[in-house]
Amino acid sequence: MLAFKLAVKNLAGAGLRTWLNAFVLSLAYVVIVWHSGLLEGWNRMARHDMIEWDIGGGEIWFEKYDPYDPFSYQDAHAPVPENWTREVQQGRMTPVLLTTASFYPEGRIQSVLIKGIDPAQSVLKLPADSMRTDEEIVPVMIGKRMADSNHLKKGDYITIRWRDRHGTFDAAEVKIAHIFKANVPTIDNGQIWMPIEQLRQWLKMPGEATYLVLGQNEKPASAEGWTYQGHDRLLAEMDKMIRQKSVGGMILYTLMLLLAMLAIFDTQVFSIFRRQKEIGTQMALGMTRTQVIGLFTIEGAMHGVLAAVMAAVYGIPLLSLQAVRGLKMPEGMDDYGVAVAEKIFPVYSAGLIAGTVVLVMLTTTIVSYWPSRKIAKMKPTDAIRGKLQ
Amino acid sequence: MRNQRIIPAVLILAGICIAQTPDGNALLKKIDENMIARNKIITSRMIIHGRRGSRTIESRSWIQGAEKSFTEYLAPAREKGTKMLKLEDQLWTYTPSADRSIRISGHMLRQSVMGSDLSYEDMMEDPKLENLYDAAVVGEDTCLGRSCWVMELQAKVVDVAYHSRKIWIDKTRYNVLKEERYAKSGKLLKTTVISETMQVEGRWFAKRAVFKDVLNQGKGTEFILESLELDADIPDYIFSKAALRK
Numbered sequence: 222m223l224a225f226k227l228a229v230k231n232l233a234g235a236g237l238r239t240w241l242n243a244f245v246l247s248l249a250y251v252v253i254v255w256h257s258g259l260l261e262g263w264n265r266m267a268r269h270d271m272i273e274w275d276i277g278g279g280e281i282w283f284e285k286y287d288p289y290d291p292f293s294y295q296d297a298h299a300p301v302p303e304n305w306t307r308e309v310q311q312g313r314m315t316p317v318l319l320t321t322a323s324f325y326p327e328g329r330i331q332s333v334l335i336k337g338i339d340p341a342q343s344v345l346k347l348p349a350d351s352m353r354t355d356e357e358i359v360p361v362m363i364g365k366r367m368a369d370s371n372h373l374k375k376g377d378y379i380t381i382r383w384r385d386r387h388g389t390f391d392a393a394e395v396k397i398a399h400i401f402k403a404n405v406p407t408i409d410n411g412q413i414w415m416p417i418e419q420l421r422q423w424l425k426m427p428g429e430a431t432y433l434v435l436g437q438n439e440k441p442a443s444a445e446g447w448t449y450q451g452h453d454r455l456l457a458e459m460d461k462m463i464r465q466k467s468v469g470g471m472i473l474y475t476l477m478l479l480l481a482m483l484a485i486f487d488t489q490v491f492s493i494f495r496r497q498k499e500i501g502t503q504m505a506l507g508m509t510r511t512q513v514i515g516l517f518t519i520e521g522a523m524h525g526v527l528a529a530v531m532a533a534v535y536g537i538p539l540l541s542l543q544a545v546r547g548l549k550m551p552e553g554m555d556d557y558g559v560a561v562a563e564k565i566f567p568v569y570s571a572g573l574i575a576g577t578v579v580l581v582m583l584t585t586t587i588v589s590y591w592p593s594r595k596i597a598k599m600k601p602t603d604a605i606r607g608k609l610q
Numbered sequence: 611m612r613n614q615r616i617i618p619a620v621l622i623l624a625g626i627c628i629a630q631t632p633d634g635n636a637l638l639k640k641i642d643e644n645m646i647a648r649n650k651i652i653t654s655r656m657i658i659h660g661r662r663g664s665r666t667i668e669s670r671s672w673i674q675g676a677e678k679s680f681t682e683y684l685a686p687a688r689e690k691g692t693k694m695l696k697l698e699d700q701l702w703t704y705t706p707s708a709d710r711s712i713r714i715s716g717h718m719l720r721q722s723v724m725g726s727d728l729s730y731e732d733m734m735e736d737p738k739l740e741n742l743y744d745a746a747v748v749g750e751d752t753c754l755g756r757s758c759w760v761m762e763l764q765a766k767v768v769d770v771a772y773h774s775r776k777i778w779i780d781k782t783r784y785n786v787l788k789e790e791r792y793a794k795s796g797k798l799l800k801t802t803v804i805s806e807t808m809q810v811e812g813r814w815f816a817k818r819a820v821f822k823d824v825l826n827q828g829k830g831t832e833f834i835l836e837s838l839e840l841d842a843d844i845p846d847y848i849f850s851k852a853a854l855r856k
Contacts, residue, residue, distance in 0.1 A: 327827070328825075328826060330826045380825050388769050389771060390793045391794040392793040392795055
């Protein structure tokens with residue numbers, strides 16, 4: 222208790238130096254919590270959107286389908302197994318058929334991935350029912366990114382050229398019935414969605430699908446040639462990217478902490494040098510070396526406590542405000558290929574805050590202890606005289 | 611009484627006309643005979659008209675029947691040394707800058723050759739029309755000042771790229787002077803218009819032609835045949851993957 226009181230007294234006596242150190246350290250607190258919270262918010266939002274718009278409760282792929290290999294698409298289709306008919310009819314899973322094709326926006330040839338989906342499906346948030354129309358022309362829907370990059374708008378007619386299962390060319394005009402806005406680029410960039418029955422007819426693949434999307438908590442019976450893909454696999458790319466971002470963030474934290482620790486280390490070295498007489502007196506009055514080292518260590522570690530208080534004073538309002546209003550993401554973030562909303566709302570968990578406090582306190586204590594070890598080698602008589610040691 | 615004389619006359623005249631219209635499939639055979647030689651060595655230029663200007667690509671091809679061909683690009687400098695080998699239904703390309711041969715397959719076959727209006731698949735197609743189509747003569751026309759048969763070709767096999775074609779055939783030389791390729795829906799996809807022909811060893815070939823992807827805005831790709839050597843001696847090693855790196 223005595224050491225604690227002395228530490229507070231000494232810190233207060235150091236004045237501006239203490240406050241400057243505490244401020245730099247408080248920045249480390251706030252930046253670590255802010256950045257980690259931002260990544261956690263992005264992660265949660267991206268997972269949520271991916272599940273709602275793209276992967277549902279998981280997918281079942283036909284064995285030849287590899288989403289990363291466009292060459293696999295032409296052979297990646299098979300009739301939907303009969304033992305899933307009931308689930309499909311009940312809307313508990315929805316088949317998707319895909320093929321590569323060309324389309325001609327503004328007279329330019331462009332490659333495109335055509336995906337067929339049931340307009341009546343409710344497994345995904347995709348507004349597929351917008352393709353329900355009485356018009357003779359085939360209705361399709363595209364994402365906003367696709368529309369923007371090809372200068373397309375609702376009601377436009379585009380020509381699509383594709384090959385059926387035998388490789389014979391066919392072409393037709395389709396109408397853009399809807400342009401949807403989603404945070405998930407994997408259902409948008411370079412893709413055209415159309416009614417699955419129409420696509421099956423075009424490709425001469427009746428009743429076939431490339432993969433099926435499951436509703437939440439659906440676990441259908443297995444079927445030969447089809448493989449279940451859970452969230453772990455389907456979200457692996459995104460998780461990997463978030464991890465990479467976290468590593469990038471760690472560098473930032475380390476730099477911030479290094480700056481703060483350097484300031485504390487310097488302060489400690491300076492204190493020990495300047496307060497040699499005081500150290501000698503304390504020893505002469507009966508304090509053991511360990512007690513003196515403890516006193517200086519606590520004094521240094523108190524910077525961490527002060528910084529935490531300071532960080533709470535300006536950090537809590539600032540971070541709370543951002544958690545409510547969100548952080549606007551710059552244009553072009555979609556190019557990363559993972560779901561990024563226009564605004565990300567950081568999520569600050571108790572674990573994150575507690576973890577950050579422990580990390581900073583621990584580092585501060587170690588840095589405070591390090592220069593204090595020198596005290597152990599001091600001779601009290603020389604210290605009282607202020608003799609350099 | 612007068613009608614009784616006219617009707618037989620009309621019938622006889624119609625009979626003569628029908629008799630003069632050749633059988634479509636027989637015509638196809640003649641087209642193939644004219645086009646396909648045992649061996650061919652071709653030097654050609656391809657002028658690709660793009661949005662940002664035109665590019666000219668020169669190449670030399672060694673062709674054996676309908677199954678084997680080897681093409682080496684001679685100009686421009688950027689493409690020089692690029693080679694392409696077709697062996698039946700397989701296609702390889704060699705890029706000297708990367709010093710690598712890659713097999714073109716699947717989706718890549720649909721891509722354009724050097725940015726032209728021709729796809730790799732167009733090059734891979736069996737040139738023997740009689741293997742792929744049933745033909746019917748549907749009329750007569752004049753192209754390049756020559757009298758032509760207009761023929762409609764309907765696919766007789768399922769794995770053919772173009773479901774139907776319309777071709778204009780020189781009545782006496784049996785070379786194609788104009789062609790339209792259609793999608794299954796009947797939509798016109800590609801056209802070929804021949805603007806100059808040349809005779810080599812008694813056969814007639816297109817010397818200058820324009821290929822065009824009709825759905826794509828642009829002036830198409832011009833093809834100019836510089837020289838053609840028929841039934842030349844081509845060593846077997848030319849049609850090997852090892853020849854790509856030589």
